[in-house]
Amino acid sequence: MSDVTDEKLVGIVLVSHSAQVAASVADLARGLAGGGKAVPVAPAGGTEGGGLGTSAELIAAAAASVDRGAGVAVLTDLGSAVLTVKALLAEGDELPGHTRLVDAPFVEGAVAAVVTAATGAGLDAVAAAAMEAYDYRKV
Amino acid sequence: MLDADFFRRWMTATAASVDREAERLTALDSPIGDADHGSNLQRGFAAVTEVLDKEAPGTPGAVLTLAGRQLISTVGGASGPLYGTLLRRTGKALGDAAEVTEEDLAGALRAGVDAVMALGGAAPGDKTMVDALVPAVDALGAGFGAARAAAEQGAVATTPLQARKGRASYLGERSIGHQDPGATSAALLVAGLAEAAGE
Numbered sequence: 001m002s003d004v005t006d007e008k009l010v011g012i013v014l015v016s017h018s019a020q021v022a023a024s025v026a027d028l029a030r031g032l033a034g035g036g037k038a039v040p041v042a043p044a045g046g047t048e049g050g051g052l053g054t055s056a057e058l059i060a061a062a063a064a065s066v067d068r069g070a071g072v073a074v075l076t077d078l079g080s081a082v083l084t085v086k087a088l089l090a091e092g093d094e095l096p097g098h099t100r101l102v103d104a105p106f107v108e109g110a111v112a113a114v115v116t117a118a119t120g121a122g123l124d125a126v127a128a129a130a131m132e133a134y135d136y137r138k139v
Numbered sequence: 140m141l142d143a144d145f146f147r148r149w150m151t152a153t154a155a156s157v158d159r160e161a162e163r164l165t166a167l168d169s170p171i172g173d174a175d176h177g178s179n180l181q182r183g184f185a186a187v188t189e190v191l192d193k194e195a196p197g198t199p200g201a202v203l204t205l206a207g208r209q210l211i212s213t214v215g216g217a218s219g220p221l222y223g224t225l226l227r228r229t230g231k232a233l234g235d236a237a238e239v240t241e242e243d244l245a246g247a248l249r250a251g252v253d254a255v256m257a258l259g260g261a262a263p264g265d266k267t268m269v270d271a272l273v274p275a276v277d278a279l280g281a282g283f284g285a286a287r288a289a290a291e292q293g294a295v296a297t298t299p300l301q302a303r304k305g306r307a308s309y310l311g312e313r314s315i316g317h318q319d320p321g322a323t324s325a326a327l328l329v330a331g332l333a334e335a336a337g338e
Contacts, residue, residue, distance in 0.1 A: 053175075053215035079306060080217035086258055087211050087220035091227070 010117040010126045011040040011066025014110055015059055015076040015085060017052045019045035025107055029114035036118030040066035054080040056088055063095045071098035071123030073113050075130060077106045098123060104130035140238040145335055146202040147191055153331030154184035160327060167320040171307040175216055176320040183214035183222070199239050203230030217305060218321060221255055221268060222328070228254035245279040252276050259304060266300040266307065266314065268321035275329040283333040290329035294322040 012029070016022040022045025030041055042062035047053040063072050072095070076082045085101045088094045100123060102109065109130035116129035157164070157180045164177030187206045196202045207227030210219050229251030233239050239247075252272045261267040271293040278289035295318060302314035305321075 047215045051215075052173075053179075054219075055215060056212045056219070080215070080220065083217050083220040083258060084211065087224050090224065090254075090258075091208070091211075 008068045008070035009037055009039050009120065010070045010113075010123050011042070011063070011068060011072040012110065012113050012117060012126075013059065013062045013066060013072060013074045014041065014043050014045075014106070015054065015062075015074060015081045016043070016045045016106065017054060017077055017079070017081060019043070019050065021045055021077070021106075025110050028107070029110040032111050033114045033118045036115070037120065039114050039117040040068060041114055042066045054084045056084055056094070059085060059088060060094045063099055067096040067099075071100065071126075072096055073100055073102050073117075073123060073126050073130065075102050075104055075106055075109050075113060100127055102127045102130045105133050108133035108136055140240060141199060141244060142238045143196060143198050143202050146199045148335035149332050150184070150187050150191060150202065150206050152334040153328050154188045156327045156331060156334075157181055157184045157324065160324075164320050164324055167318055167323055171302065171310055171314050171317045172320055173216075173306060176218060176324065179214045179216040179218055180222075180324055183210045183219060186210075186213040198233075198235055198237055199244075200230045200233035200235060203227065203233065206230075217259075218268075218324065221259055221321075222324075224258050225251045225255045225272070227251075241279070245276065248276050248279065261304045264300060265303040266297045266319045266322070267302075267304050268319075268325040270294070270297050270300070270319065271322040271325035271329065275325075282338070283336040284338040287326075287330045287333040287338070290326040294318060294326040297322045 014022045014026050022043030026041045026043040042065050044058040044062035048055050074085050112133045113126050113130040116126045161177035161181040165174055168174050168176035187209045190209045196205050203226045207223040211223035229247045232247035232250040261269045263273050271290040274293040275286040275290035278285040297319035302308045307314045
């Protein structure tokens with residue numbers, strides 16, 4: 001597997017209990033990624049009815065929309081967002097192949113994932129960059 | 140022997156009791172959770188009975204697999220993937236058989252409960268649904284009535300525990316003194332099993 005590809009970028013899905021949080025973090029990550037390649041990023045926030053919660057349908061739709069064949073990295077906030085993605089991955093047929101739940105802080109991990117994906121890096125490198133965001137100390 | 144109709148009755152009975160008890164489940168979820176457990180499960184199990192009516196799966200395994208998938212899709216809270224995984228994994232463990240024995244069911248439910256513990260990372264004593272499910276599966280060899288009693292006792296016994304998983308765990312010692320809503324709804328699920336068996 002090549003670490004750098006010209007066309008196929010890793011897709012990023014951001015799952016939050018809140019639609020606004022997911023959409024805003026997606027905007028933030030895209031904005032901070034700057035002038036690199038346009039990474040497919042899709043928010044999956046809240047329930048289908050617009051409330052706080054997690055929607056398996058929105059997650060599956062978001063993952064399908066960012067799948068370019070190079071894998072999909074899914075970042076979540078907490079609780080049911082984590083459990084729903086894990087349950088969908090265990091099902092085996094609702095998410096695109098090579099979809100991975102990445103253990104990362106939501107905001108910092110999303111920025112690291114999108115910036116890394118914009119370089120054309122593969123799923124392993126994108127996931128590693130997002131996970132490394134846990135090591136970024138602020139004080 | 141237990142056929143697909145038995146498993147459909149289990150789901151229907153559970154949907155009815157969750158519907159009856161929805162306000163109580165939400166009230167239990169108010170002091171230590173986010174006050175949506177009853178309404179989330181009510182919506183999920185209503186969707187389960189609807190899809191079972193529509194698709195009429197023909198084997199025990201297919202009934203539970205479909206029900207589990209529906210819960211994951213419709214609940215919207217952590218109980219969706221947890222109960223969904225419980226039923227789906229139990230259904231997969233039952234395979235394609237048209238009828239299964241009580242021993243088959245006990246073994247499959249054990250696999251389902253193990254999957255729930257793996258998914259959520261909870262162990263007995265963490266003040267979760269696991270505290271009702273594990274005693275129920277342990278008691279199932281003595282019959283469905285024994286399993287129901289064990290689940291109810293397990294749910295009540297969560298009251299003095301301190302939560303170590305989920306949102307309630309942020310409350311630390313303040314979670315002590317409240318019966319866990321997840322263990323309470325798990326006891327309803329086990330009671331539905333006894334009801335389907337006519338016990």
